[in-house]
Amino acid sequence: MNFNHMMPLKLLVVFFIILNPCGCSSSSSANFPIAKPSCLDHCGNVSIPFPFGIGENCYYRDQNSNFAVECNTSKLKFQDSPFEITEISLEGQFRTMNYVGYNCYAHNRSIKSNSPWTSLGMPFIFNSTSNKFTVIGCDSIAIVQGASNLREYTTGCVSLCNFKEDVEDGSCSGIGCCQTSIPSGAWQINVSLSSVFNHSSVLSFNPCSYAFVVEEDAFHFYADNLTNLESVETLPVLVDWVISYKNCNEAITNKSSYACGLNSECYVEEGALGYRCRCNEGYEGNPYLGCQDIDECRNPDRCGKYSACTNTVGSYKCNCIKGYHEDGDGRCVANNKKDNWPVFIGVGLSGGTLCVLILSFCFFSKRQRQKEKKLREELFRKNGGKFLQEKLDAAKRGGTNNIRIYKEEELEKATNDFDESQIIGRGGFGTVYRGELTDHKVVAIKKSKGVDEDQVEQFINEVMLLSQINSRYVVKLLGCCLETEVPLLVYEYIDNGTLFDHLHKKFKSSLSWDIRLQIASEIAGVLSYLHSVASPPIIHRDIKSSNVLLDQDYIAKVSDFGISRLISSDDDQVATMVQGTLGYLDPEYMLTGLLTEKSDVYSFGIVLMEIITGKKVLSSGKPEAEKFLSNVFLASLEENHLAEILDNNISSPENIDQLHEVAMIAKRCISVRGEERPCMKDVERDLLILRAKAKVISLQVFEKDSTKSETLLDMHSIGYGSSDYFTSSGQYSAPYTTTEQPLLTLPSGR
Structure with missing residues (x-):
């Protein structure tokens, strides 16, 4: 994208490589290699850290992931992709350019339009926090559709106005400009535009509608954008990536495709659909190539006064210098030559007695914990917990399980020990209590009437159903408790x-x-x-x-x-x-x-x-x-x-x-x-x-x-899934059937 060309349009595009507001960086340290030996590590000004790479054996690939890129006239792109990559981060993000959709009118009819369709494929998804779906125009209805995780989605915006003077710079609340979020996990984006009145009433100052997904910090709306966006083809978006669509247990088991290098560990971020790698504590570098030990003793103040620092593999030690010894608080103090043997004997006897008492307490505490653990395990089994846990684990591997397991004590405290005054409803299979958790969050807690096989099946059925349903119009299941005589479900509280x-x-x-x-x-x-x-x-x-x-x-x-x-x-x-x-x-x-x-x-x-x-x-x-x-x-x-x-x-x-x-x-x-x-x-x-x-x-x-x-x-709010059809800010969303559109693709088969 030509940033110099866009400045007269009053588009505020931030130069992320310099300012880097999202923490996007290509390498954790300039002292360590970021690419494989004999492989290019830069294309123009863009760093190329492994697992990304140019050429055979320079990038990571398995049956679901392919990180091959190419450098063409100092522009970095995925193979067979028209989109330029402007920055890559080892923390799991990269920036690329995405097409702008438009629909232009003359004499009350559409004269030219496009409906761009971008498909990322595995293991890449659009960041739902930093990116926004944006619509610009005074007679514009825009829809964005695509695929998110294992389901389709549709959302959109309506932007209307009568006069250009009503449009406010920097405001995208529905007057001249409208913005809304895209769903989490979206890897496909299809933009389409339409109009209510064919721009007939605003043609003089707004002949075109525009719609695009853009990184929010990279675009600032001005009223002049109603007429000066026609020459803008692409805008930046932020994309999240994982090394593979597996959890850590699956990845580590399959050693042939495990991507984490020496001195690194596997981790899964909350909400991510796969795993990434990071250096172990005390190490730095590219975790996919192997991390190297940090010399902590390079910092002269690491150990403080009267201490000498000794670097160890993955850590360091601090030892008092000659003439000093460590006191009970970890500080180095000067040696005292006075004979303190009576003190040492007293301390030893007191310490021995204390050790006997501590060991006795630990022994009895351990026995009590074992009894309580056995009871909880029995209740867990009785409530169908093993079967439920297997289902939840399977759902988690598929990236669809966000359920929390609550402790019995936590829910008893929240409901004042399930007091009658906390009851807010009774149903065919149980009673619903109002509860307030320790973080002051108010919830609804459903307590089943019994624990026979039929009701256990109802309990498991409801947990699994609600864990798979992702809609703002379904009461959200927050978690469950399996340690009680009867199973408990915890829902959001609707008052x-x-x-x-x-x-x-x-x-x-x-x-x-x-x-x-x-x-x-x-x-x-x-x-x-x-x-x-x-x-x-x-x-x-x-x-x-x-x-x-x-x-x-x-x-x-x-x-x-x-x-x-x-x-x-x-x-x-x-x-x-x-x-x-x-x-x-x-x-x-x-x-x-x-x-x-x-x-x-x-x-x-x-x-x-x-x-x-x-x-x-x-x-x-x-x-x-x-x-x-x-x-x-x-x-x-x-x-x-x-x-x-x-x-x-x-x-x-x-x-x-x-x-x-x-x-x-x-x-x-x-x-x-x-x-x-x-x-x-x-x-x-x-x-x-x-x-x-x-x-x-x-x-x-x-x-x-x-x-x-x-x-x-x-307008009143209308909704479906995770978005609104019409809202007071002019947003629009509806589950229309996807129509055939030109397909613009980032790397396929991932």
């Missing part, structure tokens, strides 16, 4: 009640139509993820309004996976014992016992009816025809009386069409025959389209009627 509470007036709040539509799309997004993205697919089996928690921002959090089922990808149906909640249960499943994803679709359709009517699913004491909400709902549609059963808090002439569309979605979801019901991916798409249209209509009405000069964007 704004359930959807059932808000719909049926247990809480005083009345949810607006915008929030209800948001919640519906979030629940649909979770089910679409479980059915279409999770591998193997997951059937929740108990979708209902009381299993949807709401946080303070009314974001939906789906909970209670205790009876969920994992199903094989080649099985359409699973025969099970019928479980669930009356009123939400799929009638086809009740009759046949055959469980499919369409059973969740039926339950979701009932929740949709609940959302738009505000009525309970089951009303005891009423005639049979009016007992179930589904019967009343379908009858009102057939008789064209839908408006009579809609919730008065949300029904109005402005949104009656939207309510009718949602009602028709609910009707399709509760078709008697499962094969006639839509899949959740289609339901989610329909709800997102409905929301997007509603937002555009709201913007047009606001722009027409408003008498003040205010920002056009005032």
Whole structure:
């Protein structure tokens, strides 16, 4: 990238090789070689530390990793890659350049555009902390899609404005510029751009939209970027790398491919998908070539006054000089020639007695610890701990296990010994307590009712399901405890009640139509993820309004996976014992016992009816025809009386069409025959389209009627996975299907 060319554009690109704000460095010491003998260690001004290398036998390679690079006209690149590498760090990062996407308009139509697609491949991923997805434009919708770990992802931003004067330098909150994070573990990036009004209202000062992933510290937004980015082809991004997709135990066992050299050790950083190497304490150099001893005694003040430093392999020693001896505090003091033998005898006797007491205490303490350990191991086995640990270890090797194992004492203290006053809910398989950990973090602790085989299976099932689900709209599992009489699960604490509470007036709040539509799309997004993205697919089996928690921002959090089922990808149906909640249960499943994803679709359709009517699913004491909400709902549609059963808090002439569309979605979801019901991916798409249209209509009405000069964007949060569809800052995210795009590839087969 030509930095001199970009300066007139007011792009602040930091020269990292000089300032190095992220600690990115090519070598730990200039005194040690960074490359193999007879191999190039520089390309232009860029250092090339092994495992990277140019030429045969100069780089590291195994069945999943390939660190071969090439130097072309003083530019360092991966083989067969168009992207320049500007810096490499032995701490597990490198910087490279990534394409800018654009979409330009003239006379209310698109005249040129591109949708760049970058694929890193193993073992390289985009750094999710330092990089940001950035969209620039006053009529711009941008989507970034790709692959992250073992799943697909989609996120994005919306950037709008009416006048260039409204755009503020350095602000990317949605007015002229929008930024959002990319998910962790992303190794593929596909950028695409579109427009709401084809730039017709802003063409004079903003004919183009731009979108790109860029290292946040390397780009500073200015209002002039609305017109002067067309000549910028690439921008820098920060990439994380590991030497191999293995954990340390696997790597060390396979000695033929183990990458750590002499005097170095294997380590795995939190959140990383593989291992790296680092020098042992007391050594420095390139850990992949072998580390060398540090002479600590080069520092003349290493040992202090009256001490002499002696270097040892991997460490050093400090010895008092002649005429001095070490006192009890490790200091060197002058020798005292006075005869102190009575003191020595007294100290010896006292020390001997103390040693006997200490040994006796240690013996009895050891026996007590052994008894406690044996009891904990028995409870661990009784609660299915061995089987669960095997599953968690397997998940950890796959990079999907972030669960913490809590101690019994810690959870007892958090709940005041599971006091009745701490109970916040009871379910079919246990009781939920509010707890406050020692770090003042508030959590929800689920305590199962018993420990028979069925409930142990439910416990293990819920742990494994929640450890594999990565969505902000699913209640996060923080960990579990296996040392107790009954198994315990620790969840994030959601303190704004359930959807059932808000719909049926247990809480005083009345949810607006915008929030209800948001919640519906979030629940649909979770089910679409479980059915279409999770591998193997997951059937929740108990979708209902009381299993949807709401946080303070009314974001939906789906909970209670205790009876969920994992199903094989080649099985359409699973025969099970019928479980669930009356009123939400799929009638086809009740009759046949055959469980499919369409059973969740039926339950979701009932929740949709609940959302738009505000009525309970089951009303005891009423005639049979009016007992179930589904019967009343379908009858009102057939008789064209839908408006009579809609919730008065949300029904109005402005949104009656939207309510009718949602009602028709609910009707399709509760078709008697499962094969006639839509899949959740289609339901989610329909709800997102409905929301997007509603937002555009709201913007047009606001722009027409408003008498003040205010920002056009005032949107509730919509979400899926780890991002937002629309947020108050203008962000946008949705799980669209990936379309074919030109493929630009960094080194493949890694």
